[in-house]
Amino acid sequence: MPSIPVRPTEPPESLVQTACPLDCPDACSLEVGVEGGRVVSVGGGRANPVTEGYICAKVRRFPERLYGPDRLRRPGIRAGAKGAGEFHDVSWDEAFDAVARRLLEARDDFGGESILPYSYGGSNGYLSQDTTDERLFRRLGASRLARTICAAPTRRAAEGLYGKMPGVSYEDYAEARLIVVWGANPSVTGIHLVPKIYEAQKRGARLVVVDPRSTPLARRADLHLAVRPGADLPVALSLIHWLFETGRADEGFLARHATGVGGLRAAARLWTLDQAAAAAGVSAADLERLALWYAEMSPAVIRCGWGLERNRNGGSAAAAIMALPAVAGKFGVRGGGYTMSNSPAWKFDSAAAEGAPETGTRIVNMNRLGEALAPETAPPVKVLFVYNSNALATAPLQEKVREGLLRDDLFTVVFDQVMTDTARHADVVLPATAFLEHREMSRGYGAYVLHDARPVARPEGEARPNVDVFAELCRRTGVARSGDLESAEEIGAAILAQSPRAEEIRRCLDSTGAAFPDSGARPVQFVDVFPRTPDGKIRLFPEALDRESPAGLYAFRELPDDARHPLALISPASDRMISSTLGELDRDPAALEIHPEDAGRRGLGSGDPVRVFNGLGEVLTFARVTAEVRPGVVRLPKGLWARHTRNGRGANALCPDTLTDLGGGACFNDARVEVERSASPE
Numbered sequence: 001m002p003s004i005p006v007r008p009t010e011p012p013e014s015l016v017q018t019a020c021p022l023d024c025p026d027a028c029s030l031e032v033g034v035e036g037g038r039v040v041s042v043g044g045g046r047a048n049p050v051t052e053g054y055i056c057a058k059v060r061r062f063p064e065r066l067y068g069p070d071r072l073r074r075p076g077i078r079a080g081a082k083g084a085g086e087f088h089d090v091s092w093d094e095a096f097d098a099v100a101r102r103l104l105e106a107r108d109d110f111g112g113e114s115i116l117p118y119s120y121g122g123s124n125g126y127l128s129q130d131t132t133d134e135r136l137f138r139r140l141g142a143s144r145l146a147r148t149i150c151a152a153p154t155r156r157a158a159e160g161l162y163g164k165m166p167g168v169s170y171e172d173y174a175e176a177r178l179i180v181v182w183g184a185n186p187s188v189t190g191i192h193l194v195p196k197i198y199e200a201q202k203r204g205a206r207l208v209v210v211d212p213r214s215t216p217l218a219r220r221a222d223l224h225l226a227v228r229p230g231a232d233l234p235v236a237l238s239l240i241h242w243l244f245e246t247g248r249a250d251e252g253f254l255a256r257h258a259t260g261v262g263g264l265r266a267a268a269r270l271w272t273l274d275q276a277a278a279a280a281g282v283s284a285a286d287l288e289r290l291a292l293w294y295a296e297m298s299p300a301v302i303r304c305g306w307g308l309e310r311n312r313n314g315g316s317a318a319a320a321i322m323a324l325p326a327v328a329g330k331f332g333v334r335g336g337g338y339t340m341s342n343s344p345a346w347k348f349d350s351a352a353a354e355g356a357p358e359t360g361t362r363i364v365n366m367n368r369l370g371e372a373l374a375p376e377t378a379p380p381v382k383v384l385f386v387y388n389s390n391a392l393a394t395a396p397l398q399e400k401v402r403e404g405l406l407r408d409d410l411f412t413v414v415f416d417q418v419m420t421d422t423a424r425h426a427d428v429v430l431p432a433t434a435f436l437e438h439r440e441m442s443r444g445y446g447a448y449v450l451h452d453a454r455p456v457a458r459p460e461g462e463a464r465p466n467v468d469v470f471a472e473l474c475r476r477t478g479v480a481r482s483g484d485l486e487s488a489e490e491i492g493a494a495i496l497a498q499s500p501r502a503e504e505i506r507r508c509l510d511s512t513g514a515a516f517p518d519s520g521a522r523p524v525q526f527v528d529v530f531p532r533t534p535d536g537k538i539r540l541f542p543e544a545l546d547r548e549s550p551a552g553l554y555a556f557r558e559l560p561d562d563a564r565h566p567l568a569l570i571s572p573a574s575d576r577m578i579s580s581t582l583g584e585l586d587r588d589p590a591a592l593e594i595h596p597e598d599a600g601r602r603g604l605g606s607g608d609p610v611r612v613f614n615g616l617g618e619v620l621t622f623a624r625v626t627a628e629v630r631p632g633v634v635r636l637p638k639g640l641w642a643r644h645t646r647n648g649r650g651a652n653a654l655c656p657d658t659l660t661d662l663g664g665g666a667c668f669n670d671a672r673v674e675v676e677r678s679a680s681p682e
């Protein structure tokens with residue numbers, strides 16, 4: 001078994017500057033210790049000023065992923081039963097032939113749509129997805145994947161209201177007098193925002209956290225609104241209503257810069273503070289305090305996170321929250337406005353790298369993978385190609401996904417860095433290089449930075465980069481064409497060339513390792529950046545969103561009471577994994593967090609074995625009794641692997657595959673469960 005490097009006591013042979021492309025807003029610059037072509041340490045760099053020389057504990061452990069026992073080092077073909085995780089090694093040549101043959105057979109016998117590519121942001125860079133991969137699948141006429149498991153509703157809302165206007169930078173939080181962190185836990189995701197918030201607090205700023213959990217920031221907040229999951233929408237609408245009714249709305253700003261004011265106002269009129277407080281399970285007095293502070297304190301900034309979107313009302317909730325700074329007139333000053341995803345600051349389009357036009361084939365929503373893999377689906381999926389994703393640990397309706405993966409007539413390819421739970425169900429596994437072993441170009445979606453990171457270490461075993469593997473599959477399936485861009489260098493150059501500032505950006509990347517967008521690294525909303533809507537105005541009631549929402553935009557849809565499963569299950573990000581990435585390093589069992597009142601009613605104490613269940617499945621784990629979740633809410637971490645629970649199931653075994661009102665997002669937080677003591681584990 002290969003040895004895992006320990007942190008060196010002597011300085012490494014060389015310290016190399018590079019960057020982290022993982023699915024995290026901060027896009028840290030890194031300083032990586034390399035010895036003999038192997039990574040021995042990973043620390044923070046300074047090219048991205050937000051990083052300030054430190055990084056999260058997760059990525060500090062990255063060498064354990066690179067060289068650990070779960071690393072995939074060579075291609076393998078299934079040797080045992082499906083799901084057993086047994087493979088025999090083959091050469092890349094044999095693996096390519098096997099995969100290409102099955103892709104062509106599926107296309108010829110059942111049509112191209114019987115091929116389903118499945119990927120997400122395992123690596124968030126420009127080169128590891130939407131390049132040669134997209135070219136292969138488009139030219140084969142494969143089904144298209146709607147990548148909606150995260151950020152789809154918030155993206156639709158941000159696009160609809162503001163045309164994805166870039167938001168307030170991390171640095172400018174220090175300038176705010178009021179900070180509202182809504183549905184986000186930066187102590188776990190986006191850690192470099194936290195010191196900026198502390199700095200603002202030292203300067204006298206007030207902090208409000210809206211979250212069903214008592215997060216570390218909530219414990220330092222002046223006000224914590226522990227709203228029920230799914231009830232962010234009435235809370236935001238009641239604040240809007242209050243601003244209009246008390247004459248605190250900035251009517252002048254709205255007249256100059258917004259349309260749809262009447263529609264928003266009419267929707268908000270349905271929600272008084274008292275009504276919203278009842279729906280959200282918080283006190284009306286606390287809501288009024290927030291309303292008053294928000295009206296009176298400037299600069300005021302809202303960090304709109306992704307927790308609030310993971311329910312049936314998620315898109316409307318995000319839209320209402322992002323409407324607040326417009327209604328209250330909070331734009332136009334440093335530290336005022338909102339932050340959603342800042343990735344739209346970069347206007348690169350992957351079309352330059354794909355080299356194949358978008359097709360009209362069927363679209364499969366990734367949240368409905370289980371349904372797509374059901375044998376009765378027409379046309380049936382015959383080849384599933386998973387990359388940059390651990391679908392079994394992340395997609396809703398885990399049992400149905402598992403059933404699909406176990407189908408005898410499904411050929412599954414998993415191209416990954418480590419032996420994930422999904423990879424264990426593959427017919428062919430292909431070893432992928434990790435970042436640090438291949439070139440990656442990536443941008444932050446919190447920090448305003450672009451990196452072009454060269455490989456710093458030798459690929460482990462026979463691992464290969466995504467760009468190369470999909471380019472080879474294009475050749476083996478006969479869909480490659482002369483003139484195709486095939487190397488990371490060519491594709492990176494084509495992506496950069498889309499910017500009128502391409503040469504300047506290249507110079508910055510080469511000289512400092514980082515580049516910043518046209519708007520700079522600290523744009524002020526309504527000074528440096530403006531809505532990117534056709535008329536340049538904020539659309540507070542976009543017709544397209546109203547049409548898309550099943551009950552209309554801003555309509556609150558209650559989840560029917562389920563007396564048999566009265567607890568709301570949330571499954572937020574943890575400090576151990578990035579979604580499910582790095583789960584192989586976390587050997588500790590996951591605990592179900594439950595409030596003392598709920599635990600007491602069920603006779604449970606910390607450490608007790610529990611069964612968490614509903615009509616979709618069950619998770620066997622242990623209880624952790626804590627007031628960090630509100631009564632009526634229980635929590636399991638997101639992205640759990642089979643090794644983390646006693647029956648190998650994660651929170652997604654309990655999550656429905658229903659979709660959000662906007663964007664077709666996942667409704668993880670609409671899971672309702674019951675908890676009971678289970679038999680003691682042996």
Ligand code: SF4
Nearest residue numbers: 020024027028056059
């Ligand atoms: S995961 Fe986030 S905080 Fe950690 S190193 Fe990467 S960008 Fe930085």
